[in-house]
Amino acid sequence: MSKILIIEDEVAIADLEKDYLELSGFDVKIENRGDKGLQTALKEDFDLIILDLMLPGMDGFEVCRKIREEKNVPILMVSAKKDDIDKIRGLGLGADDYITKPFSPSELVARVKAHMARYERLVGAGQKTNDIIEIRGLKIDKTARRVWINGEEKNFTTKEFDLLTFLAENPNHVFSKEELFAKIWNMESVGDIATVTVHIKKIREKIEYNTSKPQYIETIWGVGYRFKI
Numbered sequence: 001m002s003k004i005l006i007i008e009d010e011v012a013i014a015d016l017e018k019d020y021l022e023l024s025g026f027d028v029k030i031e032n033r034g035d036k037g038l039q040t041a042l043k044e045d046f047d048l049i050i051l052d053l054m055l056p057g058m059d060g061f062e063v064c065r066k067i068r069e070e071k072n073v074p075i076l077m078v079s080a081k082k083d084d085i086d087k088i089r090g091l092g093l094g095a096d097d098y099i100t101k102p103f104s105p106s107e108l109v110a111r112v113k114a115h116m117a118r119y120e121r122l123v124g125a126g127q128k129t130n131d132i133i134e135i136r137g138l139k140i141d142k143t144a145r146r147v148w149i150n151g152e153e154k155n156f157t158t159k160e161f162d163l164l165t166f167l168a169e170n171p172n173h174v175f176s177k178e179e180l181f182a183k184i185w186n187m188e189s190v191g192d193i194a195t196v197t198v199h200i201k202k203i204r205e206k207i208e209y210n211t212s213k214p215q216y217i218e219t220i221w222g223v224g225y226r227f228k229i
């Protein structure tokens with residue numbers, strides 16, 4: 001049974017969410033404080049975490065950041081204000097989705113189910129689907145060689161597309177610039193690995209909300225790059 005952690009200080013809301021999720025077959029645990037929620041999230045394994053923003057003990061921004069340092073579990077952030085969604089994105093916390101209060105319990109259940117299905121595809125048997133790669137707001141159609149970020153199509157050069165796709169198909173794997181250069185520019189063996197840096201920069205400008213806090217392609221200093229899931 002899939003396990004969900006709800007971190008929410010409003011008891012009535014937490015109980016309502018729990019009831020609906022249990023009716024849909026999920027195993028649900030509630031924490032009412034941010035700090036306690038973080039402890040539980042790190043100690044136990046959950047398939048998804050529903051995280052409120054305003055919490056006693058530690059706010060949702062900090063809880064999200066700390067969970068992300070250790071775990072890839074999908075995080076659905078709940079906020080009472082639409083403005084907070086921009087803030088969540090801007091901080092590059094690695095939340096997977098956002099829902100604004102008030103929401104209907106059935107909407108919440110639908111979102112939860114969609115995330116579970118997507119996460120299982122990503123971390124399941126093969127970490128890729130046939131033609132479409134979808135990771136948070138990023139969608140890559142390998143067949144059509146098209147890329148969308150939060151629904152908006154972006155134009156990529158051939159090498160940018162190849163590099164992005166290669167990294168996205170091998171998430172959580174650190175590649176050196178030399179490895180990436182050999183992989184993507186293999187037929188043109190005379191070249192400079194600085195080409196990789198330039199292409200990563202261009203890709204980030206297209207897919208990242210804030211290029212200094214990348215949510216997708218992470219720089220591993222002294223080593224290379226890694227695509228985060």
Ligand code: CA
Pocket residue numbers: 008009010052053054055
């Ligand atoms: Ca709250």
